[in-house]
Structure formats: structure tokens, C-alpha cells
Amino acid sequence: MKGNVIVGQSGGPTAVINSSLAGVYKTALACGAGKVYGMRYGIEGLLAEKYVDLSEYLKSDLDVEILKHTPASYLGTCRYKLPASEGNEELYEKIFTILNKLEIEVLLYIGGNDSMDTIKQLSDYAAAHGKSQRFMGVPKTIDNDLPITDHTPGFGSAAKYIASSVKEVICDGRGFANTPMVTIIEIMGRNAGWLTGAAALAKGEDCEGVDLIYLPEVAFDTKEFVNEVKEIMKKKSTVFVAISEGIRTADGTYISELGGGSDYVDAFGHKQLAGSATYLSNLIGSEVGCKTRAIEFSTLQRCASHMASLTDINEAFMAGAAAMKAADEGETGKMPVIERVSDHPYRTSTSVYDIHKIANVEKMVPREWINEKGNGVTEDFVNYALPLIQGEFHGIMVNGLPRHLRLDDGR
């Protein structure tokens, strides 16, 4: 290729989203791209003509290496939903005017479900209006809810953080086993329970694991929940429960709403959830009368690069590289998916897939990977997820803390 490339990051970040950015950057240079631009704050920033020439910031291989283990969106992100092109031609033409001005040949967007919709809209508009630019998605989401791909870069690292933190919380609670206590851990994942299921990975030779796991895929029954906790307490004094932030009752009411959660709704119409663990721990406190503890892993799940999975870092890089390579070869309106070639040993490859089959489709945990009672995951789930948390990346520590790369550092 001879033209320029522009890459953006969108939606909630992950611990390895910048590894995909590094994959795009290195591969774009290898493909002979002129300039590689980075959108500041995704499409929203691009519309305000906020972008940087990445070569001014990534000046050495060391910079690129540090970028790979810098958490969250190095370029800045947005939660901007590109409206359908019909009736919004002015907006679309504005984007293409900016792309033309920058002599962009390829636009890549690193993101999840909503971001893939942006790639779909832009590539469809380009095809319909004879625009020359090509558009590629790069999969990214801790939620692991993109279809077709075996899994999504970002999930493995979040799962590793969750499993190791759950293990530590169980260690902590086990030390207090002299006093009955129920610990409820709230994990991210609005509709898909992949991350909550990852709590099951804590179980092993040295850890008894969590006792109950509730995913949003199965309706949550608070009465049954209290009974299940009571049953377990007959056998052991400390009970550990992992719940998804998105669990809801059969009629669709979020548990967090029972506790009076926030009414804030984001640009995509998603309700901001918080407080299910607090609500349920108060419930157990009053129904069982024991000590309880509510823990929210919160934002750290998506930015704890210090516990990133090496497998995930490498696959995130691979996904960025594959998207760029496919675009260089003339593809557009597609996204690389990860294919699991083998389980033993774990091996993956990538191929590119039509974005129309991916955008706006959410992949849930299959019902058969959730146990019959709906309070745990099966061995199949564990076998699926375990390879994704393997390996560690010991980054550069400076003054006792992991070193990150920062774009807005005035350089």
C-alpha cells in the first residue's frame, strides 16, 4: 500500500487494547503505509479533527513494547454511536472529507460490538457512494461477547485478573473461617456471563474455589439464592459467591435495581449498573444473620495490565496485525476472528470475517456450559477459558511500579 492509515480505539478499554494498536502500527509500517495516524477519542475525536501522527510518539521499539503492556486506551476512547447513514449524509461526508484530507487508505477501529457497528456503517457507506477507503474492525472487549471469534482479545487478561483476585479473596476469607461469613463478588458483564464464569478458574489444588456463580444468562431468583447459601453454610462457614453485575429476575428486573441502583443510561442506552453485591449481601445479612462482605472488582477488571495474560497480549497483537494485513491485501468491512486450531497444545490462528455477521450480535455463554441449577459453570467452560489466562508478561518496573506509555505527556 502507498496511502496512509488511521486507527482508533472505542468503547471500554482492556488491559491489552494497546497491544492490538501496536500490532496495527508495526504491520502498517511493514506494509509500506505512509503515515499511521491515531484518532484521539475514537470517531468522536476524528469528527473534531483530533488525531496524532503515531510515529511522533512511538519513536523506538522500546516505546512499542511498553505500549503493548500499557492498559486502557492509549489514544483515548469514546462511547459515540455513529447514527445510520440515511438522513445523516452530511455527517458521513464530513468523515470522508477528513479521511481524504489525510490521504487515508485504511481506517481500523479497535472495539467491541458497538464499534463493529461503526465499521459496518462506514464500509457500507463507502461501497454505496464509491469511496475508495477500506475499513477494518479489530476485536476487543473484556466481555468476550463478539460472535464467530473463539474469544475476544481483552477477555483473557480480565479473566486472569478476576481468577487471581478471587483466589486471593478466598485466601483472605479462609483465614476468618472461625466466623461464618458470606462474601459476594460482583463482576463486570452486562448480558454475557463470560467474565463472571472466569471466577471458576480460581479453583485448583490450592483453592476450594467459589461456591456459587450466577450469570446473567439465567434468571436470578433471590429466594432460591438465599436457600442455596443456607444449604452450603450447613457444610462450611465461609461462602464465596460470584455474581454478574447484570443478573436479573425472571421478569427482567436487575438485582441492582432492587437495591436502588443508578438511573444513568449511556449513549448506547445501556443502564449503568452498580450495587447488586451490596444488595445481596444485605439480604443475606438479614436472612441468614451472618457477617457478609460485598466486593466489586470494578474498573480494575479492564485495566489491570499488571496481571495481563501473555496469551492475550500476543493474540491482541496478532488481531491488530491480521486486520492491517487483510486491509493491505484489499479487504474491507471485515474483522479478524480468532480460531482455536487445537486445545492440546493450545494453538490459534486468525481469518477475516464479514462485519455484517458480527456487528450488533452478542455471544452469550451457552446454556449447556452453565450447570442445571444455574449456579455454576461446567467443566467445558473451564476447559475453554483456562488456556486464555496462561502466561505472564513481566513488564518494565520503574520506581516499584509498572511503566506505561502515555500519549498526552507533552512530548
Add this chain to the structure above:
Amino acid sequence: MKGNVIVGQSGGPTAVINSSLAGVYKTALACGAGKVYGMRYGIEGLLAEKYVDLSEYLKSDLDVEILKHTPASYLGTCRYKLPASEGNEELYEKIFTILNKLEIEVLLYIGGNDSMDTIKQLSDYAAAHGKSQRFMGVPKTIDNDLPITDHTPGFGSAAKYIASSVKEVICDGRGFANTPMVTIIEIMGRNAGWLTGAAALAKGEDCEGVDLIYLPEVAFDTKEFVNEVKEIMKKKSTVFVAISEGIRTADGTYISELGGGSDYVDAFGHKQLAGSATYLSNLIGSEVGCKTRAIEFSTLQRCASHMASLTDINEAFMAGAAAMKAADEGETGKMPVIERVSDHPYRTSTSVYDIHKIANVEKMVPREWINEKGNGVTEDFVNYALPLIQGEFHGIMVNGLPRHLRLDDGR
């Protein structure tokens, strides 16, 4: 020595409390102790004659090494306050009967303020009643509030976890800098602000750091807080605030109480705090009208051994070893303190100190290490804390997760 040793763990755990246990164990064997017993669940467990012969569990140097990086109380802990001996002679005699039965020569107790009181009571009772046993405390608390010692084992690792997590949260928030947002991070520390101050360590070449830090040592003014946030928002869109769980207004009202926190009070009369960050983020939401986020680091601060400081692991071991060695040399009613021999390079040593000067005394952050406005810490604080978070310990990873040692694993 020829007799036996018994060691217990008490109070809230730390990431390195078991490194002190390893230090006691290895040194006791080196001093020629017969058996080394471990109390299950501290003094409370001992009173129920719950104890183990540690040699049955720590069978190899590998076991001891894994123990050193196992978080939380390997032996189990308690929050049991030993009452004053006057009027409770029966209870005390029961303890000594058990100690005699086990042919205990030395009892060591790894803990914080309240646990040191237990050592004081027992050694005083032994002296007054002609008992032969010797009693030593081993300092341990993430709160860093023990007097005389330069710092307390456990603090450095919690500070390292907090600083690195704060750095990651700032990375995450920086990615959203296109939208004004205030993030409030709630950190442990009821009365002493050492851990909250550790949030300042996140600042460096690659991180702008938190904007405001509020310690419990200074009265908190909610109006002033809102104004300070508004002032900062004139210059930057994303504001990061670190608060102690124990911040309170001038009249002593905890901020968490303003938000309707829990009324639960533990055995030592400490109120269970939660929700200050949530209260303040709601306040900012309504007063400033921007997006807010409340993050509680919660239990992970005291059990995140995967981010333990190597300096802390080694000093915790040293503290356990020093206590055992002093007891072997005939000392009783004392605790080893860490003395900072040099800042550049950082060097420490230990000496033992009279427990009467330590028990029930809380060491606060000196006012001169907090800035004049009471919304940050000074360079002196940073210079004090920074050496304590240095170094990493890359433990054994099994199936992608840190391996721990578990006592109740049926072996």
C-alpha cells in the same frame, strides 16, 4: 532453647503476614525449638485448643517459599480481644494450662495494635504470676499505624498494590478524557492515612497522579471538597481523588455515615465503614453535573500477594525471625521494630522494643507530611514510602495463577 514454640496470627491479614510466619518457623528450628505449633484462628482458636504442628504442613523448603507469598492468614486469624486479666484469671489460667500441656517456651503473635495488646497482657500476667513462658509480638498491619517502628510489614505491599492500581485507574480514566469525569477511590485506613497517602506514589514520568488526597488525620469539609474539584475541572476534564474510608467532618461524623453506612461494630468497637466514595461521587454528580465513578479497593488491598513488594516480603520475614531470635535469647514482652539505617541506599535493621510502648498506640501521618490545605501529601511522605514498594517477587504460577499454600487442604 529446648522447649516448644507456638505462633499465631491475629486481626486483618496482609499480603506478607505469612512471610513473618515463615521467618518465625525457620528461625525457631534454627534455635533448636522442639515443636513449632501454629494456633488456628489466633488466641480464640488456642482457647478452643485448635492448633497444628507446623512441621506436618511445612514439609520442605519449597513449602516455606510458597508460604512466603501466600496472602492472608495461613493459620487463620481472629478479632478476639483478650480482656484485662483482673477478674478474668480463669481465662488466663486456661491459656497457661494449654501452653504448659504443649510444653510451650515461647509464644509469638503476628498482628497489629490490638494483637500487641494481647502480648502485653500475657507477658504482664506471666511476670505477675511466675509463669515461665516468654511472649513476643511480630508487627503486621497494612495500616502502618504501629508506633516506634519506622514502618510495619504489610504496609509496603498494600501501598504497592494501591499505587499500581491507582496508576491503572488513571490510565483508564485518561482514555475517556473527552468527557468530564470525577473518579473517587476509597482506600483502607480507619484512623491513619498511610495507605491513602500511598496513592501519591502513582505520580511519575508516565502518570499525572491523583489530584486530591484526603486523609483521616485532617477534618473533611464536603463544601470545600466540591469547590476544590470544581477548581481542578477548570484546568482538566478528568479528576482523580483518593480518600480514606475513615475521613470525617470536623464534628467527627464519618462521611460514610452521611450516606447511611452500616452500623455494624466489630469486637474492638470499630465501626464497619463503607460507601464514602459512593456518597461523594453522588454529591459531585449533583453539584458538578458530570459523570462520576466510585471505586473501592476493598479487601484486595490486604491480600494482593501478586503485587507484593519484595522489600516488604523480606522485612516481614526479618521481623518474624528477629522476634523468634530475641525470644530465644530470653526476651519477653517485646516486639521487633524496623529501623531505617539509611535512605540512599535504603537499608534497615531491627531491634526489639518494650511492648508497653507499642500496644494500643496508633501512629498517624504527621501533620507536616500533609499539605497545608489538607488535600495532598508532601514530598517527605513520598520519600518515606517509595523505598517500601520496591522490588517484585515472581512467585510460582500454576495454570496461569499464583500458587498459594493452604493449611486446610486435607494433607
